[in-house]
Amino acid sequence: MTFEHFSQLVEGMFPPDGSQRYDSLEVRELSPLITAYVGDAYYHLFVRTRLLAYEQKAVRVLNEFSAKLVSANMQAQSYRAIEDSLTDEEREIFRRGRNAHSHAPRRSASVADYHASTGFEAILGTLYLTKQFERLQEIAQLSFSAAVEIIKAQKEGGKS
Secondary structure: OOHHHHHHHHHHHOOOOOOOHHHHOOHHHOOHHHHHHHHHHHHHHHHHHHHOOOOOOOHHHHHHHHHHHOOHHHHHHHHHHHHHHOOHHHHHHHHHHHHOOOOOOOOOOOHHHHHHHHHHHHHHHHHHHOOOHHHHHHHHHHHHHHHHHHHHHHHHOOOO
8 A cells, every 4th residue: 555545544434524425335335245244343352352351360261262253263163053044135244245355355254154264254344334233233243152162172072
């Protein structure tokens, strides 16, 4: 990014009148990668605050567990676990997010899981940006609960 591009972004982000430009966005016209970007941030915060019910002192433990819960692999598994609870519109948002052209980072998740997690995050981001907060909370909680059950099953099966 050039300095000029950065300067234009800063000027656009902080207009003198204090208005918020995203309030007038047509969310359905945004790239699914943009809605996934917002959904990723929301889900990270959701998971971190849920974990505070279990641990309030060991930040390292919180960080490691939250990283596992928000990993692409776990999000893909959680999505599959809650898929039947989603509306047709939410499944369509997922499909668009999953099929969006992006490059999966070379980490522990497969390309398929990375794309599935992008689809899941696109659902969350779309719900957030369209201010459907009750449904957003419901899906995030379903996913969180599914992830916890998946981890328990893995632990019982001798996997870590």
